Amino acid sequence: MSFLFLYSLKRFWRKKAQVLLTSLFLCLGFWGWLMSESSQTSIRQSLETQARQILSADVSIESRREFTPQELDLIRKDVANKGQISSSYEFFAMLNTPHDSRLVLVRAVEDTYPFYGKLKLEEKTPTSRELFPLHLWASHEFKGLMNLKLNEKVHLGDADFNVSDFVLEDPSQTFRLANLAPTVFIHLKDLKKTNLIQFGSTFTTLRLIKINPSTDVDKLAQKLKQDLKDPAIDISTYKSLPDEMSGPTQRLSDFLGLSSLVTLLFCGLSLFYLLQIWSLEHQKEKAALAIFGLSRWKIQAIEFFQSVLTALLSTILSTGLVFLSIPLMQNFIREWLATHFILRVTWHEISFIWICQIILLIALTFPFRKSGTALFRLLKDSMSSDQSGVSRLLPLLLTIWPFAIYASRSWKNGTYFFVAILGVCFILIFSGWIILNALRKIPWTQWTLSYPLQALSRQSTASWAFIVTAGICASVLNLMPQLQNSFDSMMTLGSEAERPSLFMFDIQQEQFQPLQKFLDQEGFKIKSSSPLVRARILKINGKTFERIEKKGIFQTREDQTEERFRNRSVNLTYRTHLTGDDKIIEGEPFSFTYESSQKYPFISVEQKYLNRLHLHIGDILTFDVQGIEISAEIKNVRSVQWSRFDPNFFIVFQNGILNEAPHTYLASTYYLTPENKIHVIRSVSKAFPNISIVDIERLIRDIIQNLKKISGALRLMTGLSFLTGLLAIVFLLISENNRRATEIHLLKVLGGALKSILRVRHLEVLLLSSLSLIMGLSSSYLIAYFILNRVFQLPLVPEFSTPLILAAIILGLTYLTSTLITFFTYQKNSFVILKKEE
Template identity: 25%
Template sequence: MMIWLRLAWREIINTPKFSLFFVMNIALGLVGFIAVDALKSSIDESLSGKSREILGADISVSAFRQLNPDEIARFDSLVPRTTRIAEETGWVSMVSAITRETQNVAPPARLMEIRAVDKAFPFYGEISFTNESGHDSQEKIFERMNVEPVAIAAPELFVQLELKPGSEVKIGDQVFRLAGSITNDPSTSSASFSIAPRIYIGQAWVAKTGLVQLGSRIVHTRKYAVTPGTVEEAPLEAKFKAFAKSRSDIRVRSHTSATDELGRILKFLGDYLGIVALVAIILSALGCNFLILAHIRSKIRDLAILQSIGARPSSARWIIGWQMALLGTGGSIAAIALAAALMPSVKDVLAPFLGSGIQLRMQLDSIVTALILGSIGTPVAGLPAFAHLNEMNAASLFREHEAPSNIRATQWFIAAIPAISIIFSLATWQARSIKTGLVFLVITGASILILGTAGFLLLRSIDQITRWLKKSGGRYPWPVMMALRNSRRSSQGLMISLITLGLCSALLSAVPQIQAILTSELSSTGNTILPGLFLFDIQPEQEAPLRQFLAIREIHSGPFSPLIRARLERINGKPVAETFDTIPGTQERRTEEQFKNRTYNLSFRARLSPSETLAAGREFAAGRFDPSLQEMPEISIEKRFSERTGIRLQDILDFDIQGVPVKGRVVNLRRVRWASFQPNFFVQFQEGVIDEAPRTSLCTIPQMDFDKTQQLQRELTREFPNISIIDVKASVARILSISAQVATAVTAMALLCLIAGIGVLTAITLQQSRTRAYETAIMKVLGASFTDILFRIFVEAGIVAIFGATCGLAISFGIAWVISVFLFDGVWVFAAGAATVPAAMITVTIICVTMLASRIALAAHPRKLLQPE
C-alpha cells in the first residue's frame, strides 16, 4: 500500500502541470459548491426569519377552545426548558367609537380582528406604531397593555371612524384607549388577508370584554419560541403534529407554514438552490473524469513499462487512484481556502441586493462534504476512466500516443454506479427531497444519452463531409481536412469532450431558465394592477350604488367577486370525514378542514380570471347552467387545494348552503397565481347555479396616493357603513419585497454557478491543449506555418464547442420544462435569450482558451515539446 502511495506522490511531483490543472478543476468546482451552499444557508436564514416574524414564533398550537392542562403539559414537554411561551386569543367583533357626538346616538362601529396578547408578544419581529408623542417601543406597549386598558390598531380604524391616538373605543363591555396607529405589522405579511383590520389588546382584559362565552368562536393559541440550536425544527414539528393527530380540533403551525404563499416561496427556493448547488458538483465530477482519462492517455508508456517488469494490471489503478485522492484532497483544501478568502468580497457585492444584514459564512457541513468529495469522491468519479485500463495489455500499451481502447457501455455504466450513487445522495441532501434527487439523476442520465447519440451523428456527418471533399476534387484549405480527420481519428476524445461540454452547457443554460420560472411564479402578474384597498361584505343591492360612487370619483375597481359560505358535505356520495380518512398522507389537511368545520368560500364565474390558468380538464360550458342541457352543474377547483384534499376531476361534490343542498361535478383544476393579490377562491361554480344564494361580494381598489386613499376610506364609511375596508398596500409591498429578494438571490446563484462552470471548462480546455502539444510540434517540424496550425486548432475546437454548446442549449429547454413540471407546479417560462448567454459564453471560452494555450505551445521550440514532461 505504501509503495503505491509513494509512487503516486512521485507522479504528482513529476507532472506539475497536470497536477496544477487537476487541483484547479477540483478547487473551482468545490469553491462554487461551498459558495453556493453558504449563500443558500444565508438566504434560508433570512427568509426563515421573515416567516418567524409572520407567525411571531417558531411553532404554535391553536383551537376553538382552551387547551386543557394535560394538553398544555404535553406540548410544553416537547420543547426545551429554555423555550419562551406566550398565550394569544383572537376573534372577530365590532369595535365602536366613543366620542361626545355619539353619547346620545348609536356610535359608529367597524368589524375588527381582535388579538389579545401577553407582554412577551411578539417573539420575533417588531410591531411599529405612532402616537401623539412619536414612536413607542413594542416591549413597553405590550407590557402596558396587560396593566392598563390600552390598545393599538390598524390605521383603517382611525381613518374610517375618524379617530386619533388617545381616542377611546369599546370592545364588548370594556373601554380601551387607543395608544397608537400601527405602521408595520410583520404578522400581516401574507398574500391572503383577514376579513377585518386588526386591533391588539392585553390578554389580561379578555374576560372583561364579556365576549368570551360558551359557544363564542374564539381561537386560543399557544406560541413557542425555541432557543436556537437546542432542537431541530422538522422533528419538533413532527412531534407536535403526532400528539395533535388524535385531537382533530387542534391545529399545529410552524413558522414555515405560517402562510401558504411564503411557504411556497421557501419550498421553491430550497428546491432551486439545491439544484444550483448540484450543478457545481456535477461539473467538477465531469472535469475529474475527463482529466483522469487524459492523464491515463499521457501515461500509456509508463503503464506499459510497469506491466512489462511484472506489475499487476491493478497496480496502475492503485497508483492513479492514490494520485487522484491526494490531488483531490489538495483541491478541497484549496477550495476551502479560496472560499474563505472570497467570502467577504462576495458579501460586499451581494449586500446591496440582499441587505446589509446578510451573514455569508461557510457552513461546517459543506466544508466536511468538500473534503470528502475531494479525497474520496475524486477517485470514485474517475472509475469510468479506470475501466479503460482493464482492456489494456503490455503490447498495446507500447503503441505510444494511442488512445486507450474503447469499453462497452455496460462496463462504463457499472464503473459509474458508485459516482451516480454519490451524486444521487448529494442531490437528495442538497435539495432536501428524494423526488428532486431522482429528477436530477434522470435528467443527467437522459442528457448523457442524448449527447452520446448526437456525438455519434456528428462523427457520421464528419465522415460524409470528408468523403464529399475528397470526391469534389476542389481546392480547400488543408487545415480543414486535417481538423476533420483528427476529429474522426480521436473519436473517443471527441465524444468525451462533446458530452462534457454539452452537459456543462445544458446545466448552466438551464439555470437562468429556472430562475425565470421561479421569478415569474413569485412576481405579481404582469399587467395586473396591484390593489391598495380590499372591500368586504358588499351586499347585492349595494353593488350598483358602489359602482356609481366609485365612477363619480373616477376610480376603477376590480370586478365584484361573489362570496358564498357553504359546507362541504359529501364527495362522490361519501361523507367528508370518511372521504378524508381514505386519502393517504392527508392527516394535516384533514385536521385543518375539521378545524375549519369544513366551511368554504364559494364563488361563481363565467370564465377564468387573468390570475388563473387551466391546469387540467376543460373550461365551463358556454353560458349559464341549463338543467335541460346539462346533467349537473360544473365546478372548478384550485390545483393545490385538490392535491391537499384528494378531490379529482369528475368527482361529485355536495355542498350545504344555509340548508339548501347543491351538487356539482368537478370539470377542471385551476392554477391560481396568488401573488396577483386579486380575489381568488378554492371552489368556483359556473354561473346560474348559486347566483341566488345569500351572498356578499368583495372587490379591490387600485393603489392611490396616501391622501386620496384616506379620503376615500372616510367617504366609503359614511356612505356604506356596513362595508369592511382593509388597506393592503403595506402588505402587498412586504410580499413583493420578499419576492424581489428571492429573485435577486437566484440571480446571484446563477452567476456563481456560471463562474464555477466556466472555471471547470477552462481547466479541461487547458488540459486538451497540453495533449495537442506533441502533435503541434510534429507539424512544426514538418514545416506547417503558424497560421495554418492555429487555423486547424480553431476548426477542431470550434466543431466541438459549437456543436456541444448547441446540443446542451437544446437539452436545457427540456431540463427546464421537466423541472417546472415536477418542482414548480407546471409554471413554464420560455427564456431563450437568457439561456443562450451561458451557451455562448461556453463556446467563446472554449475556443479562446484553446487558441491561447495553442499559441503558447506554438511559441515554444519543437525540441521542448517533443521531450518527455
C-alpha cells in the first residue's frame, strides 16, 4: 500500500500541470455547487436561530377552524406541567381609519404574547407587553400608508379601537416574498366585540406553547400529532419551522442548485475531454504498470489516491474561491432578494464537496478493463488512439443523477433532469447514426469529401461521442434561456383591463345579494363570484385520511409539499359550468347538475392537487362539511390558469349537493381605476365591515417584482452555465482535433497539402458540430416543453435568438480551433512526431 501511495504522490507532483488544470476545472464546477449549498445551509441556520421568535413559542398548533373541546382537552393533557399555553387568532379584515380603509392581518393575542422575541414599539419601551382594552398596535407602515396618527380612533369590524402604539419590529415577521397585508395587534378579550369571527369566516386559531427547559420539544410535538390526527391541524416546532417557512427562498435556492448542477455537468464534460487529451499517455502508463505485474485493483488504488489528492487540492481552491466570493454574493442577496441571512460555509459542506469531487473524478476515469492483448496493442500500436466512445460518458452521466436529485432536493425534478439528458443522448445517437450512414453511401470522388465522411461514419463511436457531448452542451445551453423566456412570459399577465382589481372574501350568504345591489348602485359590477364551503377530507376510497409524517435525513421537496397539502383543510365550491379558463385534461366532462340516479356526486379536481395527493379518476373522497359526511367521485381533472388571478378552487362539485351547506362567497371586481378602487374599498368596508378586500393589483405587482428578482438570479446562473458550457465545447474541439493529430501528420507525409488537410478537418468538425447543434438545439425545445409541462405546468414560449447566436458561436469556435490546431500540427516535423509516437 505504501508503494502505491508513494507512487501516487510522486505522480501527483510530476504531473503537477495536469493536476492543477484538473483541479481548476473541478474547482469551477464545485464553486457554484458550494455557493448554492452554502446558501441553503445559511437560510436554514438563519431560520433556526429565528424560529422561536417567528413562532413566538416553542410549539405552535394552528387550525383554520375552532379547536373542538376534545382537542383542547388533549392539548392541555399533553402539555400538562411541561409548559405554558397561550391562545391567539389571526385573520384578515378591513381596518377603517378616518382617512382610508385597508386590508390588515389582525392578530388577537393574550398578555403572554410573545413567549419569545420582543415587539419593538415606537412609543413604549420594548419590554412592554400590555395591550389595554380596545387598544390597538398598528404596524409602523400604516403611518405612511394611511396617515395614521397615535391615539386616533379606528374601526375594526363592529368595534372602535384606539391606536396606542406603532410596531417598529415584529420578530415573527419572516422574509416571506409577498405579504398580503400589514399587521395590527389587538387583545384577545376584544375579539368578540369586533364580531369579525362569524360562521364561515377565514381565520386561524393558534395555541402557542412555551416548554420548560427539561421538556423534549420533538417528543411533545410527536405526542400532539398522535393525538390531533386531523390533517387540518398544523403543528410546528422551532426545529421543524425552517422546512415549512422558507418555501419561496428554498425554491429559488433549488433552482440555483439545478443551475449549479448544469455548470457542474459542463465542467464534468470539459474535464472528461481534457482527460481524453492526456488519456493515451495515461492509458499507456497504466498498461505498462499492468504489464509489470500490478493487479487491476492496485492500478485502481493508484487512480483512487490520485483522485483523492486532486480532489483535495480542488476542494481547497473552491473553498478559497467561495470565501472570496461570499461578500459579493452577500451583497447580491441583500440588494436583489432583500433578505438578511448571512452566508456561511461549514466543514460538513467542505468535506461533502471533497467526497463528491472524488466520486466525480473516479467516474471520469472509470475502470481500466483492458485485456492483456489490448494492453499490448495499446503500447505497441501508434494508430490505436484511445477512442472516446459514448459508453465512456455513461459513468459521468450516471453520477449526475444522484447529484441532480440532491441539488434539486426533489426526486422528480432531479430524475426529470437526468432523463432529459439521457433523452437528448438517445436522440443524438439515433439521428447521428441515420445521418452518418446516409452520408457514407454517397459516392464522393474528391478525397477531401470522401475522406472526412469515411472517417466520421467508420469511426462512429468517436463521432457519436462528439455529437452526444456537443449536443448535450448545445441542448442545455439553449434550455436555460427557453425556461427563462417561458417564466418571463408567465410574468406578463396580459392587459390590466383583463385582470380583476379587487378580491372580496368572507361574504356571508345573506350579504351576497345586498353587496351586488350595493355595487350596482355605485356603478360597479362583480366580475366573478363563487360560493365557498369549508370542509375537511375524511377518507379516500374508504381509508381514513390522516396526517403523514415523513422525517428522515433527506426529505425531498415532494415530501414537504405532500405533507403541506395533506395537512390542510379544503375549500370547496359548486358550479353550473366550468369557468372560461378551466380545461378538462383527463376524464369525462359531467353534467353540472346532480341527478338522483347517480351513486355519488361528481367532482372535478385540479391537476396539481390530484398529483400531490396521489389521487386518481374514479377515487371516492369523503368530506366532512360542517359535521355532515359527503362522498363524491373524481370524474375529471382540470387545468387551471392561476396566473389570471380569478377566484378558482382545487375541487369543484356538481351543482345541487353543497347548495344547502353553510357557505360564504368569494368575489372579484373588474378592472378599476385607482380612484374607483379606493372608493369601492371605503364604501364596501363601511357598509359591510366583515368583508375583507384584497387589492389584487398590489399583490400582482409584488409577485412580479419578486419574480423579477428571481429572474435576475436565474440570469446570473444561466450566464455562468453558458460560459462553462462554451468552455466544455472548446475542450471538446481541442480534444477532437488532438485525437486526429497523428492522422494529420500521416496525410502530410502522404502528400496532403495544408489547404487540403484543412478542408478535410473543417468538413469533419463542421459536419459534427452542425449535426450536434441541429439535434441538440431541437431537443432542447422538447426538454423545455417536457420540464415546463411536467414540473411547472407552464406552456413553452420558445425563443429563437439564443440558439442562432449559440450556433454562430459554436460554429465559429469549431472553425477557429480546427484551423489553428491543424495549422500548428502541420508545421511540426511529421517524421519526428510519427517516430515519437512509435
